[in-house]
Each structure stands twice: as C-alpha cells, then as structure tokens.
Amino acid sequence: MAVTATVSRAQVSRARGGTLKRQTVTEAAAEAIRERILAGDYAEGESLRQDALAAELGVSRIPIREAFRQLEAEGLVTLHAHRGAVVSALSLDEIAELFDLRALLEPDLLARAIPNMTEGDLAAAERILQSYENALNDADVHAWGEMNSEFHLTLYRPAGRSRSLGMVQSLLGNTDRYTRLQLVLTSGVERARAEHAQLLKLCRQRNAQEAGDLVRRHVHSAGEDLLAFLRQHRPG
Incomplete structure (x- = not known):
C-alpha cells in the first residue's frame, strides 16, 4: 500500500524525500x-x-x-x-468505555482549570477554534482531529493536573480515528462547532458548573453518535 506519512509540523521536520531529520x-x-x-x-x-x-x-x-x-x-x-x-481494533464496548472515561475526567479537569485560566489561555483556545473553522470549511479531516483534541487540551491544561491530562490525551488519541470517520459521514460537525463555541463562552464567563455540564453532554453525545454509526458499519 503506497502511503505518504503525515508528520506534525510542530514536532518533526522532514527532508524532501520523506526521511526524518530530527534527533529524537x-x-x-x-x-x-x-x-x-x-x-x-x-x-x-x-x-x-x-x-x-x-x-x-x-x-x-x-x-x-x-x-x-x-x-x-x-x-x-x-x-x-x-x-x-x-x-489495534477496538470493540464497541471498548470505545464506549473510552468515552465514559472521558466524560468522567474532562468535566473535572475543566472545572479545576477555569479559575486558573488566563487571557492568554482563552486567546489560544479561540485561535484553535478559528483553525478548526478553517479546517471545516476546507473539509480537512486530518486537521479536524488535531484541532478538536488540541482545543480540549488547551482548556484543561490550566488545571495543573498532568497525570489526568495525560490520560485524557491518550483517550482522545485512541478515539480520534473513529471520531474523524463519524464527523465525515454524520451530522456531527455542526453540533461540534456550536458546542465548542459555547464551551469557550462559558469559560470566558468563568461558569465552571455549566461548562462542566456541557463538556459532559458533548462527550456523551459524541460517543453515542459514534457507536450508533459503527453499529451500522461493522460488527462489535
């Protein structure tokens, strides 16, 4: 299978031939x-x-x-x-578990992060949303996944809980390939766009309770839509 490697520009520089130039x-x-x-x-x-x-x-x-x-x-x-x-191939039960774990961890991280958020944190999240919007307009599926994960992680980092953040980052990575597929073939894009904008607004208002409730619903609904889609397209 001929495949072109897609390497994050922020982490790895590559020569024209595709070989890796970085020391690590x-x-x-x-x-x-x-x-x-x-x-x-x-x-x-x-x-x-x-x-x-x-x-x-x-x-x-x-x-x-x-x-x-x-x-x-x-x-x-x-x-x-x-x-x-x-x-790895995840079963439907495993995917459900991953989203359940996200729904437990992310609202808590966000509630702890909001009191510590600076204007710089909020501005960074807003820039990511603009990049996300550009990716949606360009139908850049690869960038959707990157921007979605980075938006969430940017909001959670001020919590100062590196172990929890690492767990959430791993959970996002494990579900990302499925989430991209679901966004392409279902109506999830518009809802994700609206909920991300509302989430940032609640963070600016320092409304930790409503922001936590929204991120919990956001994760649950994404998981439910994804599982419904996968049940139609492959066995558990």
Whole structure:
C-alpha cells in the first residue's frame, strides 16, 4: 500500500524525500506511524512491516521497534509474537468505555482549570477554534482531529493536573480515528462547532458548573453518535 506519512509540523521536520531529520528519531517515527493510523491509512488489524517503515522513513529498524512499543502503550498498536505490530481494533464496548472515561475526567479537569485560566489561555483556545473553522470549511479531516483534541487540551491544561491530562490525551488519541470517520459521514460537525463555541463562552464567563455540564453532554453525545454509526458499519 503506497502511503505518504503525515508528520506534525510542530514536532518533526522532514527532508524532501520523506526521511526524518530530527534527533529524537523514535518520537518522530512514532508520530509518523501514529498519524497514518489516525488518518485511516492503516486499517484495523493491518500488520505494520518494520523493514518497510524503516526504509520509508529513512531510519533503522531500532527506532521503529521502539516506536511500536510506544504506540502499544497508547493503545494504537498490538504487538504479537509471530505477527509483529498490528493496528489495534477496538470493540464497541471498548470505545464506549473510552468515552465514559472521558466524560468522567474532562468535566473535572475543566472545572479545576477555569479559575486558573488566563487571557492568554482563552486567546489560544479561540485561535484553535478559528483553525478548526478553517479546517471545516476546507473539509480537512486530518486537521479536524488535531484541532478538536488540541482545543480540549488547551482548556484543561490550566488545571495543573498532568497525570489526568495525560490520560485524557491518550483517550482522545485512541478515539480520534473513529471520531474523524463519524464527523465525515454524520451530522456531527455542526453540533461540534456550536458546542465548542459555547464551551469557550462559558469559560470566558468563568461558569465552571455549566461548562462542566456541557463538556459532559458533548462527550456523551459524541460517543453515542459514534457507536450508533459503527453499529451500522461493522460488527462489535
């Protein structure tokens, strides 16, 4: 399968030929593979060939192997003794659990973050929303996922709870490929746009109670719509 690696410009610089230039090669390789998985370039259950990826990214097999371990910890890859690295396939029950965990963690993080938010935090969130809007207008599905996750994480960071934030970041990463699919093929885009704008407004008003309630509904409804979509398109 011919695939072009999509690597975050903020984290990894690449040469014209597609090889990785950054010193932290394992992180760069993990980012490249992660983005292919999230973009749907690699399907659920597909085997990832270590040699082929090393050649495509211009690195040795060692950082690819280490990247696989990192992605396994994130839940995106499963390592098998005889098959090597395989793109993880989440069951409907697992996806429901991930959204349930988000609905528990995110309202608490947001409530703790709001009293600590600065004008700089709010301005950063507003800029992300504008980028999100541009991505929607351009039908840039890759950017939707990035902007959606970064918007939420920007609002939660002032809580100062790095472990909880790390858990939420992992949960967002694990569900991102499914969420992108759902946004493309259902009516979720317009609701996400409206709810994000309202969430930022409530943060500006320092209304932690309503903001927490909204993010809980936002996560629950996204999960329910996603599960309904997946039930129609694949078995659990």
